Amino acid sequence: MLSNYIKIAWKVLLRNPFYTFITLFGISFTLLILLVLSAFLDHMFGSHYPEQQRFRTLYIPSITLRDSSRTSTMKGPMSYKFLKKNLSALGGIEAYGISSLFRTTNAYVGSKRIKMMVKYADSGFWRVTDFELLEGKLFNESDIDRGQHIAVITEKVRDEYFGPGESVVGKPIEFNGLKYRIVGMVKGSPVTHPYTYADIVLPYNSPKSEYESDSKNGAYIGIIRARSARDFPSIQREFEHLTQRGLKFPFEESGMKVAHLEAKALPFLTGFIYEFFQSESTEIFFTVVSLFMLLFMALPAINLINLNISRIIERSSEISIRKAFGAPSKTILWQFVIENVFVTSLGALIALVFAQIILSIFNSSGLIPYAVLSVNYTVFGIGLLLALVFGLMSGVVPAWRMSKLKPAEALKGA
Amino acid sequence: MIKLSGIEKVYRTSSIETLALDNINVDIQKGEFVSIMGPSGCGKSTLLNIMGLLDEPSKGEVTINERQLKGYKDKELARIRNQEIGFIFQSFHLINDLSVLDNVEIPLLYRPGSGSKRRELAKEALEKVGLSNRMKHFPTQLSGGQKQRVAIARAIVGRPSLILADEPTGNLDSNMGNEILNILLQLNQEGSTIIMVTHDENMAKRTNRLIRLFDGRQVF
Ligand SMILES: Nc1ncnc2c1ncn2[C@@H]1O[C@H](COP(=O)(O)OP(=O)(O)OP(=O)(O)O)[C@@H](O)[C@H]1O
Ligand SMILES: [Mg+2]
Numbered sequence: 001m002l003s004n005y006i007k008i009a010w011k012v013l014l015r016n017p018f019y020t021f022i023t024l025f026g027i028s029f030t031l032l033i034l035l036v037l038s039a040f041l042d043h044m045f046g047s048h049y050p051e052q053q054r055f056r057t058l059y060i061p062s063i064t065l066r067d068s069s070r071t072s073t074m075k076g077p078m079s080y081k082f083l084k085k086n087l088s089a090l091g092g093i094e095a096y097g098i099s100s101l102f103r104t105t106n107a108y109v110g111s112k113r114i115k116m117m118v119k120y121a122d123s124g125f126w127r128v129t130d131f132e133l134l135e136g137k138l139f140n141e142s143d144i145d146r147g148q149h150i151a152v153i154t155e156k157v158r159d160e161y162f163g164p165g166e167s168v169v170g171k172p173i174e175f176n177g178l179k180y181r182i183v184g185m186v187k188g189s190p191v192t193h194p195y196t197y198a199d200i201v202l203p204y205n206s207p208k209s210e211y212e213s214d215s216k217n218g219a220y221i222g223i224i225r226a227r228s229a230r231d232f233p234s235i236q237r238e239f240e241h242l243t244q245r246g247l248k249f250p251f252e253e254s255g256m257k258v259a260h261l262e263a264k265a266l267p268f269l270t271g272f273i274y275e276f277f278q279s280e281s282t283e284i285f286f287t288v289v290s291l292f293m294l295l296f297m298a299l300p301a302i303n304l305i306n307l308n309i310s311r312i313i314e315r316s317s318e319i320s321i322r323k324a325f326g327a328p329s330k331t332i333l334w335q336f337v338i339e340n341v342f343v344t345s346l347g348a349l350i351a352l353v354f355a356q357i358i359l360s361i362f363n364s365s366g367l368i369p370y371a372v373l374s375v376n377y378t379v380f381g382i383g384l385l386l387a388l389v390f391g392l393m394s395g396v397v398p399a400w401r402m403s404k405l406k407p408a409e410a411l412k413g414a
Numbered sequence: 415m416i417k418l419s420g421i422e423k424v425y426r427t428s429s430i431e432t433l434a435l436d437n438i439n440v441d442i443q444k445g446e447f448v449s450i451m452g453p454s455g456c457g458k459s460t461l462l463n464i465m466g467l468l469d470e471p472s473k474g475e476v477t478i479n480e481r482q483l484k485g486y487k488d489k490e491l492a493r494i495r496n497q498e499i500g501f502i503f504q505s506f507h508l509i510n511d512l513s514v515l516d517n518v519e520i521p522l523l524y525r526p527g528s529g530s531k532r533r534e535l536a537k538e539a540l541e542k543v544g545l546s547n548r549m550k551h552f553p554t555q556l557s558g559g560q561k562q563r564v565a566i567a568r569a570i571v572g573r574p575s576l577i578l579a580d581e582p583t584g585n586l587d588s589n590m591g592n593e594i595l596n597i598l599l600q601l602n603q604e605g606s607t608i609i610m611v612t613h614d615e616n617m618a619k620r621t622n623r624l625i626r627l628f629d630g631r632q633v634f
Pocket of ligand 2: 458
């Protein structure tokens, strides 16, 4: 029975290769885009190396300063001191880290210039992230207190500066006219993770880090690791409260009379949206993304419905023949359900294979070093489900109506 | 075997009503070979479709093997079509996407039984119509006569007691037509009840009984 149905489904597919191509292409291409796109979104916003614990992490990406009339606004990263003062007073958290955004520097090997991204960080930075240590150690408080020029590098720097496979711990690396002794090497973070991305991480008290600046504005951002995401509201409230503590408005900052100061600790996605849209509502983001995806799926769905309906009409005589020889309406319906599921699954399978290929090509291309994109099976499941729903609606509803017809009708003339 | 009483069939389209059958009363016994004749449009196919439960009469009763079928549900009618009736159509109505063997198996798909048993029965039926060497072919690769023989194999594979044939030789030349008629006569000999619509007086003469229709009415 089943093999007879699959055989027929296969034959119908082969009978009209062009329609089949369009149908399968529609299903697979849509799912494929959906999978690749969601892999990118997941890579950008999900919890991945070295921020595997993003789901219980809060970020303080910026401070906003306004004058009393709110006509001028200054927004950007903060000073080390501002973050240190407020974060060290924060209770009930697992850890906090302070680090600068990355900055470009050049190092030279002989006459060859190597471009590198440098970040300054405190020891907490290593506690709020999960970098994989490949060699040596990460600097801790006492290392920082000794005030030596030390550095943690990634294997990318090792490969370019020392050569692949070389041992680096204890060796000096020179840039900005200064020598740093390498204490450790980690696996790098992809550039798509701006708060952890860097080729070289230096202690915050290294030269040129501007950690002693007394302004509010600066080059640093804060990261808080909560014990659990459930603690977010209380941490956020306490942090905002701390930032207002002991301020005497208005005060001077870079020539501006500051009357309002705002610094928020936000989950990654919320922070991202906040930076771009000045809104903390992730609903809008999700609505836009889902609307876009739905719209994107609507076109092939309509196409699928059309093709399905015309294909079923083509097959009215087959339906009647089967009925004439004893197929009950329900059995006919089952045949079309199975056929539809078969075709849709075929399309989904193609999409999955191609998505895996594209992502693995992307991952190994080094276009974004350290980025590991993978198929999100939840998204795949939802996409498959939608495709099945559309397929069933478009294929089975007309089949159901046809199966209700008296067989004599459709056998006439044909 | 099959009994029709007071059958009336009205086709209603938005503008016109056609009375295709008017007060038809027929009683066919087990083992008979009956022909139905009449000019084009007189209602022969309509009558055969009602006998075969492919269509419903507007009025009147159909009784098959002592069961009066008024009010039977789709599933029950499907069962009777499957177990007790085999159809042969003028234009063959084979499924072109399936091989000859798969086509012949169709009636067996809708009853219990294993795949190998189905295969076996279908091969047997094809042997009977002399087509066992064409099992793997597809309908489009066959001549008209061969197609009709496949259709006959499909009609008899489930061993129905009643075979309904609507102009089975209508699309064939007289040689082929005779061959098909001989097969049907053979089946009748073996015990099948057969009702056949035909335009051919000579063929009708070789059957047991003739029902003549004119303009939806029986003529005697
Ligand atoms: N679905 C339908 N709707 C309306 N009228 C129909 C329908 N089917 C058949 N008719 C009409 O019913 C009458 C009988 O049709 P039927 O097909 O039974 O004739 P027939 O005797 O089989 O003719 P032929 O020898 O040409 O096959 C005809 O007048 C036909 O136009
Ligand atoms: Mg007819």
